[in-house]
Amino acid sequence: MDPVIVVGAGPVGLTLALALARQGVPSVVLDETPGRDTPRAARTVVLHEDTAALVERLAGTxxxxxxxxWTGWRALRRKQVTHQVVFSGASDALPPGVRGALTAGRGARGTDGAFGADSGDPADDAVPDGAVTAGPAPLHIAQHLLTDILRAAVAREPLVELAVDSRLDAVEQEAAGVTAHTRGPSGTWWRGSYLVGCDGSRSTVRKLQDIRFPGRTAVERYAVAALRTELPWAGEAFLHRMPPWRTTNPFAGEIVARPLPDGVWRLDWLLPPGKDLVTPELVVTWIRETLGGWTGETTVSYELLDTGVHTVHHRLARRWRAGRVFLAGDAAHLLGSCGTHGLDEGLRDADNLAWKLAAVWHDGPHETLLDSYQAERRACVAARLRAADRVLPALRGRGGLRTLVPGAARGQQTLLMEGHLGRGTLGAPGSYTASPLTAPPCEAEVPVDTPPGAQVVDVPVTAEDGTVVPLRERLGRRALLVVLVAPGSSVWDRRHWVSAGVMPRLAAAVTALPHPAELLVAERYPGAAPHTVLLVRPDGHLVTALNGVRPADLYAAAEATLGGPAPSTTTREQAGAR
Incomplete structure (x- = not known):
């Protein structure tokens, strides 16, 4: 079968190619550039737990x-802390006062992972006396470095061919495949089984397929600067709303600072609506004003590395699939207001699509499975865009929540924190609760802390070879994962428990599933009783949790995960003839 053609060699396209290769599917990546990114210190990305783990798993580093x-997150109002989150395992990097609060076990005020009082009145602002431990910290990285890491992994992968200086200008589809033409020094035709457009906001693939891309332009604008300096909160990212030195324009009163290695910081100043020119002299003035306000010094030493203006658009493609052609990443959606990060969603697109393309590449066409990519991913991104549109009037002082609810400024801080930290309606990874691949209801289904359709928790598991690895390390291998929760199994050698209790019956049920599957054993899983059996998709989303070994129910859930019964040979031949 022909390889998958991936158009675009940014982080999403390279991640997709590596994810396909991990599942035994060859691909050709069409890169219109000479094969390298221009380094830009001010062009950075934030990856949250699941997407950072995906890249590390695929890149092997x-x-x-x-x-x-980040070791912590602060939300400042005026010059006092109103919210603070400390990430798990990072307390040693915190200031002594915060470390002491953690050691003393002081509780947090509030239930949203934040604390402190922010009533909207500066007089009510309070410096917290404790901290809340949170999940793993977001990762801040320069985009060109991320791309370089992925390119190096692609160079080592024999199933991926990278074609540089290859600009797409034509796509033709037929029953058995797709053909793409590129122009450049060695323009040629490329033959593929499927084609995925990962070619950015001005996607040629989307335009060639005549897919509309409606939405809103310039939802938010930021002036950006990357500089090397010392700040009072080493290693912590923070948001400062309405600092004392802010101008009379309320839109100029929000600054975000995120740390990078080697003492580098990225600073973002929210700009007022419009297209007012942001000059280098103006950015330098803001830098001096901001650093002086944070440090209390009249003159602060810094090295300016890069500047720019970042404009956030909100757009969503009408269709993400046109026959054998798909869209992913910025070609399919644009978002990023309220602290959210669009690359996270692009990488989740790649993860979702890769295992489905691998299934049909190896086993034959299955339209329901391929259609589920748009149904699942477009719904998640649309929900995030709707959430941002609802809260923007309140966050930016244009009426709404703040004018109706007393003390709503506290909610504003929480909303922004959720966007930046990858939580809640604005920031959390989407759940495929309304997926066409949802397992049928059955009496054996039991609740666990992860609802069906959501991402599983990364617990340690014992693999079939006896090694103990993180659950996420087994994802994306073209196999469903069947996880048995068996407390006490870790104290026994595998050769003793693999043939005891429910294991032989479960192993036989896994072997009989309609798709390759791997049997894993976990000492525990949040909310799961002993002998609970979890079925997990190759992209890490929970299909179902069953009360014990239920071969028929497990088979039905696995079959639904693949889009229903596999097409017959006759059906496949008819599909190929169309």
Whole structure:
């Protein structure tokens, strides 16, 4: 079968190619550039737990050497802390006062992972006396470094061909495949089984397929600067709303600072609506004013590395699939207001689509499975865009929530924090609760802390070879994962428990599933009783949790995950003839 053609060699396209290769599917990546990114210190991305883990798994390397995981998050109002989150395992990097609060076990005020009082009145602002531990920290990394890491992994992968200086200008579809033409020094025709447009906001693939891309332009604008300096909150990212030195324009009163390795910081100033020119001299004035306000010094030493203006658009393609052609990443959606990050969603697109393309590449066409990509991913991105549109009037002082609810400024801080930290309606990874691949209801289904359709928790599991690995390490291998929750199994050698209790019956049920599957054993899983059996998709989303070994129910759930019964040979031949 022909390879998958991936158009675009940015982080999403390269991630998709690596994810396909991990599942035994060859691909050709069409890169219109000479094969390298121009370094820009001010062009950075934030990856949250699931997307950073995906890149590290596919690239075979840790990103910590190139990026920086925040040790904490602060939300400042005027010059006092109104929200603070400390990430798990990061307390040693915190100031002594915060470390002491953690050691003393002081509780947090509030239930949203934040604390402190922010009533909207500066007089009510309070410096917190404790901290809340949170999940893993977001990772901040320069985009060109992320791309370089992915390119290096692609160079080592024999199933991926990278074609540089290859600009797409034509796509033709037929029953058995797709053909793409590129122009450049060695313009040619490329033959593929499917084609995925990962070619950015001005996507040629989307335009060639005549897919509309409606939405809103310039939802938010930011002036951006990357500089090397010392700030009072080393290693912590923070949001400062309405600082004392802010101008009379309320839109100029929000600044975000995110740390990078080697003492570098990225600073973002929210700009007022419109297209007013942001000059280098104006940015330098803001830098001096901001650094002086944070440090209390009249003159602060810094090295300016890069500046720019970042404009956030909100757009969503009408269709993400046109026959054998798909869209992913910025070609399919644009978002990023209220602290959210669009690259996260693009990488989730790649993860979702890769295992489905791999299934049909190996086993034959299955339209329901391929259609589910648009149904699942477009719904998640649309929900995030709707959430941002609802809260923007309140966050930006244009009426709405703040004019109706007393003390609503506290809610504003929480909303912005959720966007920046990848939580809640604005920031959390989407759940495929209304997916066409949802398993049928059955009496054996039991609730766990992860609802069906949501991402599973990354617990340690014992693989069939006896090794103990993180659950996420087994994802994306063209196999469903069947996880048995068996407390006490870790104290026994595998050769003793693999043939005891429910294991032989479960192993037989896994072997009989309609798709390759791997049997894993977990000592525990949040909210799961002993002998609970979890079925997990190759992209890490929970299909169902069953009370014990239920071969018929497990088979039905696995079949639904693949889009229903596999097409017969006759049906496949008819599909190929169309």
């Amino acid at each position: 840790s990103l910590d050497g190139a990026g920086l995981r």
